[in-house]
Amino acid sequence: MDERYRKRGVATALMHEMVSLCDNWLQVSRMELTVFVDNAPAIALYQRFGFEIEGTARGFAMRHGELIDAYSMARIKP
Numbered sequence: 001m002d003e004r005y006r007k008r009g010v011a012t013a014l015m016h017e018m019v020s021l022c023d024n025w026l027q028v029s030r031m032e033l034t035v036f037v038d039n040a041p042a043i044a045l046y047q048r049f050g051f052e053i054e055g056t057a058r059g060f061a062m063r064h065g066e067l068i069d070a071y072s073m074a075r076i077k078p
Contacts, residue, residue, distance in 0.1 A: 011042075015049050019075070029077045034060070037069045051075040 022028035033051065035042050043053075051073040060070035 006041075011045055012048075015045060019049050023077055030074060032072065032074045034070050034072055036060075036063075037071055043071065043073075046073055046075075049075065050078070 019031070022031055031051070033046065034057070035046065037056065052075070053071045054074050055072045057070045057072060059067035061068055
């Protein structure tokens, strides 16, 4: 992602709306996502919204000619 578009609160706003929609309107009790293990900003964002790491998928995807791991994260409605 282009650095000029980072740290503007867009991802936080989107996560807030998604969690609110799932919790208050759709009756979704469990949300899941997958994130590369080296994406610290995204992991921190997800954790702020209650997501927890549940496991690691080794060699999840090819990136720049190398296999990279990914975390499986989930949030269960409190």
